[in-house]
Amino acid sequence: MTPDLEKLRDLMKKNVFEATFPLHEKEEVREFLKEKWARWRDIFCQQPLEKIRCYFGEKVALYFAWLGWYTYLLGIAAVAGLVVFVAGITVFSSSQVSKEICEANDTVMCPLCDQKCPFWLLSDTCTYAKVTHMIDNEGTVLFAMFMAIWATVFLELWKRQRATVVTDWDLYRWDEDEEELAMELINNLQHEPRRYQHSYFRSTVVLLLALLMIVVLIGIAHALVIYRVVAVALFTQSSVELLREQANTAAVVTGAVLHYLTIVIMTKVNRRMALYLCDLEKPRTFSQRENNFTVKIFTFQFFTNFSSLIYIAFFLGRINGHPGNYVRVAGRWRLEECHPSGCITDLFIQMAIIMLLKQSISNVMEFLVPWIRHKLRKRRQRPKKRRRMLGEEDEPEDPCKRQWRRNYDLNEVNIFSLFDEFLEMVIQYSFTTIFVAAFPLAPLLAFCNNLFEIRLDAIKMMRLCRRMVPRKANDIGIWLQVLEAIGILAVIGNGLVIAITSDFIPLQVYKYTYSPCMLGNRTGLDCSTGYINHSLSVFRVQDFEPHTEMPKTLPGFVRGEIRECRYRDYRNADDYSYTVQFWHIFAARLAFLILFEHVALCVKLIASWYVPDIPQSVKNTFLDRKHKNLRKELSMMEYSTEV
Known part of the structure; x- marks a missing residue:
């Protein structure tokens, strides 16, 4: 600090200094980390946390401790998800529901769009039905419950691991605010602490702007929905036969890629907006600013990443109306419908594409961009080599200056460098837990990605x-509260996916209410026999809207011969009102959702109670310290009394 109380940051703003950073020193710890940690060959080796702490400080060491622990326990979830997925593959062709769809050669379905879309046979989607059952089966429910428990156990075990680590570092009861005040007093004994302030006006402005940003992000999700609707209509009119036949799947795939691109773009916008809102709040300390920024950027990123998934999971095919009375975008394009075997495959495709693109492309860019920047900076800093080529002599460079130059040529880091790594992992954790019922392979993808992520971050640093x-730090800060919130959202999200998106509940209602088994016709038939015919409603072709172009007929049918078509819903054939079965299924969905979430939350509470946050060894360590300190104080009191 200067005599005018100017800090280093103030001098940098005045361009007195170009950059400030601690040097990478040629010391034993650094060489050990380069050889035993920042190497791809050590991908399965344990991290040297004590060495990382000595070189980078506790905050960085805790990030790698958390990431390593998360990846370690993710291996268990990955194995469970892989088992569920493989079990689904084994019943790929044995499902009674998919068999009925594959054999429905005379079930004529209503067109999927208005213009030039033909009638189609239910058996044409045989493969799609098999894939759906591979994902949507009884194992899905068990795996969703398992992941809800896993998320709780992971956080509880991390609290124990963190307590053990920071106790070894003698930082368990360390106070960050006290440390910041101490540093200020060291620099200036006349320093007065900045008082806590609260402005209702500023808080209202921040809240309104945050809500406006969320509305914009939801609007972008609506734009993606409109794209899918228009894409289906355009693909069905394509001259390419394969694209025309797979119009829905093509729209889902291209929509997922477009969603990924919006995530990449909006991530930068969200960062700028979150920083602006933090400046409006005027936080008292750096740690408070960091916490405020974390909450805002995660909220914006959550809506950016999950708005489209929420639509596919809970609204797709449920707000589109029915033949003769469709809901339309701009009065022209119909909203999408679900396949007769359910919408969960659409959610599976969306999540698979986003996770694969996000993890593969992001990791490649995360390594290549710093590497290219580093090479370019080194090339720009080589004037002496050119002078040697011209025959000019150089003075020998001081070894210290050479070391400074090498450090200066490296890529710069900022206060949010570590924050970006945390944010990336927390978003991945959200994908791994919230919609995992629709994508059992999510933990496996996350586990494989994290093995590389640890070494990638190490090499970069x-x-x-x-x-x-x-x-200094003694925990991962507000990220723990964010992870706990995600754990609650995971219970709610997976419960909704099974109750609403999955076909599990309608199938169970049919089995135990309307199936041949319940009607007394026990002839060795599967109890789900007849489910597809039961779940499809009948529509009279003459009731199409007057302005709608009459669909093309099917091969083998004379024009006008098709007088009825089927569609996925539970409606009466006369007035298209909801049937009794619809209300039975609605009640069963609601009951399952309440039961699932209460059971899952109770299990989470029991798990959090059963696994103590602080290990007994840590408690005993502090007990021994207290006992020792008290004995010392009492001994001193006795000595002073005797004197």
Whole structure:
């Protein structure tokens, strides 16, 4: 600090200094980390957390401790998800529901769009039905419950692991606010602490702007929905036969890619908006600013990543109306419908594409961009080599200056460098837990990605970037509260996916209410026999809207011969009102959702109670310290009394 009380940050704003950073030093710890940690060959080796702490500080060490623990326990979830997926593959062709769809050669379905869309046979979607059952089966329910428990156990075990680690570092009861005040007083004994302030006006403005941003993000999700609707209509009119036949799947795939591109773009916009809102709040300390920024950026990123998935999971095919009375976008394009075997495959495709693109492309860019920048900076800093080529002599460079130059040539880091890594992993954790019922392979993809992520981050920090300023910490901060909130959302999300998106509940209602088994016709038939015919309603072709172009007929049918078509819903054939079965299924969905969420939340509470946050060894360590300190104080009191 200067005599005018100017800090280093103030001098940098005045361009007195170009950059400030601690040097990568040629020392034993650094060489050990480069050889034993920042190497791809050590991908399955345990991390040297104590060495990381000595070199980068506790904050960075805790990030890698958390990431390593998360990846370790993710391996269990990955194995469970893989078992569920493989079990689904084994029943790929044995489902009674998919068999009925494959054999429905005379079931004429209503057109999927208005213009030039023909009638179609239910058996044409045989493969899609088999894939749907591979994902949507009884194992899905068990796996969703397992993941709800896993999320709780993971957080509880992390709390124990964190307590053990920071106790070894003698930082368990460390206070960050006290540390910041101490540093200020060291720099200036006349320093007065900045008081806590609260402005209802500023809070109202921040809240309104945050809500406006969320509305914009939801609007982008609506735009993706409109794209899918228009894409289906355009693909069905394509001259390419394969594209015309797979119009729905093509719309889902291209919509998922477009969703990924919006995530990449909006991530930058969300960051700027979150920083602006933090500046409006005027937080008292850096840690408070970091917490405020974390909450805002995660909220914006959550809506950016999941708005489209929420629509597919809970609204697709449920707000589109029915033949003769469709809901339309701009009065022209119909909203999408679900396949007769359910909408869960659409959600599966969307999640698979986004996770694969996000993890593969993001990791490649995360490594290539710093590597290319580093090479370019080194090439720009080679004037001496050119002078040697011209025959000019150079003075020998001081070894210290050479070391400074090498550090300066590395990529710069900022206060949010570690924050970006946390945010990336927390978003991945959200994908892994919230909609995992529709994508059992999510934990496996996340596990494989994290094995590379740990070494990728290590290589960046040790070889491509300047050394971070070491900072103390005794936990991962507000990220723990964010992870706990995601755990609750995971219970709600998976419960809704099974109750609403999956065909599990309608099938169970049919089995135990309307199936041949319940009607007394026990002839060895599967109890789900007849479910597809039961779940399809009848529509009279003469009731199409007057302005709608009459659909093309099917091969083998004379024009006008098709007088009825089927569609997925539970409606009466005369007035298209909801049937009694619809209300039975609605009540069963609601009952299952309440039961699932209460059971899952009770299990989470029991698990959090059963697994103590603090290990007994840590408690006993503090007990021994208290006992020792009290004995010392009492001994001193006795000595002073005797004197």
